[in-house]
Amino acid sequence: MSTTHKAASCHSNAGGAVAPAGAPIVALVGAPNSGKSTLFNALTGAKAQTGNWPGTTVEVARGAWRLSTAHDCACAGTSECHCPHQAQAIDLIDFPGAYSLDPMSPDEELTRDMLIRHPVDERPDAVVVLVDATAVARGLNMALQVAEYPHRVVIALSKTDTAAARGITVDVRKLEKQLGMPVVTVNGRTRSGIAELERAVRAALATTKTTLRTSHDPDDRFRDVDAAVKAAVTRGPAATTATEKIDRFALHPVLGPILFLGVMWLVFQITTTVAAPLQDGLEAFILGPVSDAARAGLEKVGLGGGLVEGLLVDGFIGGVGTVLTFAPLMALMFICLAVLEDSGYMARAAVVTDRVMRAIGLPGKAFIPIIVGFGCNVPAIAATRVLAAPRQRILTALLIPFTSCSARLVVFLMLAQTFFPAHAGSAVFTMYVVSIALVVLTGLLLRHTLWRAMPAEALVIDLPSYQLPTARLALSVMWIRLRGFLRTAGGIIVSTVIVIWLLMAIPVGTDARIGEVAPQDSAYGTVARTIAPAFAPAGFDSWSLTGPLVTGFVAKEALISTWAQTYAVADVTDADPTEQAASPLASSIRADFEAASEGHALAAVWAYMLFLLSYTPCVATIAAQRREIGWRWTLFGFGVQLAFAWTLSVIAFQLLKLVL
Known part of the structure; x- marks a missing residue:
């Protein structure tokens, strides 16, 4: 697979700037809470894309990392330097947090597959492994695993300030010498060290992919990790940190x-x-x-x-x-x-x-x-x-x-x-x-x-x-x-609102003009009359009560304004609750429930509120579900909620009418 093809292979369902076709692909990997996503946001700004990796339910983020530092050369930093200074764009991919290449979840499987299972020419052009300075050994385990395969590897040491507060210092030069891989310190929150990271990545991209470690034996890897930690990490006395003091309360059982x-x-x-x-x-x-x-x-x-x-x-x-x-x-x-x-x-x-x-x-x-x-x-x-x-x-x-x-x-x-x-x-x-x-x-x-x-x-x-x-x-x-x-989600919401408007504007069985029809004579009214009998066991078999549930699919608060239009009275959505109870709208609703429930209005209104609580959410929620979990699960939830709401409202009415 070519680099250009790789750059386009990650589907994204959100807009944002991406690196141009053919840009080098750099993978950002590391353990959860190592500061990886913070660094990714610092490098790409607010121009990243997020979406599921093709063929998986695993979400990744990717964006254009526009390098600005000069290429390394002897005259860099001087006024006489004529080395190329033009910025370079990199396609940066933030893979899910993983402690190692031995996967325990679908997220870690994706990281493993992209780094070692895919053919060499389909893997990222370089890998930046983020290592938490407060837990160097854990981070180095991942770094050395990656180095057991042909990769250009750069280690970015994060959270050095937090480590220092705990009495931990890391000698970057000793660590680099011990590992045989470039090591830089970086802080995505303060953006310090980004220039050094840029230079390290540029230098790595100028080299050939190499397998830095020939052994895949975990025991060998752990021994090398231990040796690197002993050579580069110093632990001194640490006072009780603010984090420890706060956690005495934040994690207290009461x-x-x-x-x-x-x-x-x-x-x-x-x-x-x-x-x-x-x-x-x-x-x-x-x-x-x-x-x-x-x-x-x-x-x-x-x-x-x-x-x-x-x-x-x-x-x-x-x-x-x-x-x-x-x-x-x-x-x-x-x-x-x-x-x-x-x-x-x-x-x-x-x-x-x-x-x-x-x-x-x-x-x-x-x-x-x-x-x-x-x-x-x-x-x-x-x-x-x-x-x-x-x-x-x-x-x-x-x-x-x-x-x-x-x-x-x-x-x-x-x-x-x-x-x-x-x-x-x-x-x-x-x-x-x-x-x-x-x-x-x-x-x-x-x-x-x-x-x-x-x-x-x-x-x-x-x-x-x-x-x-x-x-x-x-x-x-x-x-x-x-x-x-x-x-x-915006397109789904807008299109659904238009559909609901059309239902209320199109006349059915009347000579009224489109857009000038009474609610009961519209396609909306026809739909409401069609579904109303299904709610007879729940006590609200009335088109003027079931119809608002249709517009409630757009927004639940729209029920009140729909009732106002249906009964041709003032909308009291923004009125004081006491004024609402005494309004002509409230009187019309009480009469409607009384007639539909055959005298069991209180039981019917409880059933109605239970249905409103548990039936299909608004279109904005549906759009959000579709974005996060896909259409299949969204439609499953849609059906389950409708069935659950109907069953619950029927049971409630049938029981409550015996006592209310």
Whole structure:
């Protein structure tokens, strides 16, 4: 395989700058928490691509690393030097974290295959092995394994500042001499040592691929690692570090969970409170000045009113607006996760929650995206990337839609005030308790069916030292993830919003014009009347109650505005809950439930809220699932949730109508 072909062989489902065809390919490998991804982000900036490697479920990142240092020559650094100084682009690939080339997971298998299983001409042109200075022996094991095959190898020593705080110093020159491979120190967070790394990689690319070690005997390798450590690593007395002091609380069996809940509460507040004004402002801007300008422009060219205006303004612009309103929330969530990861706290959160999550076959880190789901399912599913194993990401992404997001909360509050005004708070709290129960029960069900042969994994995780997060890194990670979501999920969201608009605009069995039809006489109304009988056992066999569930597929809070349009009354989405309960809309909904349930309105509304809680999530969540776990698992979750929601609502109505 040619270098050009190799450069194009990694499929990516997110946009970003890539190195030009024919650029050298450099693999970045190393153990988890060695600073590998931080260094990758520092070298490629916010212009990386992420995507599954072809034929696998393993995600890698790749991007253009544009070198800027001069080629090594005798006159480098002088004014008379005429050596070539032009920058060179490298196709940098960040492979999943791996401790060795003896794979224990699909992620490590990919690293092994690319480095030693593929033909020599299909392997990377050079390999940068990142070695954590606080655990040199562990990192060198991987480096020496790579050197047992024909490769150009450069060792990048990271976290030397953390090692120094622990009384560990590494003599780079002695280590280099002992190993027979170039060694440089580098810090991706501060960008120090990058120039030296550039020179080392350039020099390596100018050489021929060589097998530096002829023996594949693990005992020989371990002896060489031990000799290198003894020659180059010095350990002195170390005082109690800040990390050790903080961990006395962060990992305490009682205080640890309390601290974790506090951190998650803060994240939840940021995603639901701080983002809300930004979302409302974007929505007002899209539905106000932007939509008004579009209508005025269409009016000038004689296309005002009718289908064209509706399709463009209510369909396309409304769909784009739906996507953009998620941007502030997603951005804040990605920043929060980047800060937690960069600070070192994410690993502690995994330890604290591991025991609870293992009950449903997930590691402790899975608790974080599930908690985030109570704010919004969309960034929560994107947050499953903190999980290493594909199975864990899939299971967590299937469970997250059962969490009661803030969009559902809007509807729950309105229905609770309408039907249980004296106990509205308790009713909403009950829905959150049911939501948690659904997550646990569904997790147990899936663990003992689809994944019954795969026991819960023991948690094996490095606890990195705490460090102050850098704004540059957090913003870079946020932008990469946000851009990837908008590019891949945005099209699905916009197209679905347009389809829903068309359903509500197309008349069926009436002479009304397209775009001027009453909801009950539209294709939307026809669909609603068709599916309504299926909900007779659940107590809400009414097109005006089932129809909003269709628009709820676009956004759950759209149920209230759909009801307002259906009953031809004012939308009370932004009204005070007490005002909502006393509104004409609330009266219409009460009458509708009373008639559909044949006098068992309270039982029917509980069944309705349970269905709303557990049925298919919004289109933005579907798009996020498709991006993270693929169409096959997304459609599987779609079907399971519909079946589960219907069954749960029917059982609830049939039981509750006996006592309510």
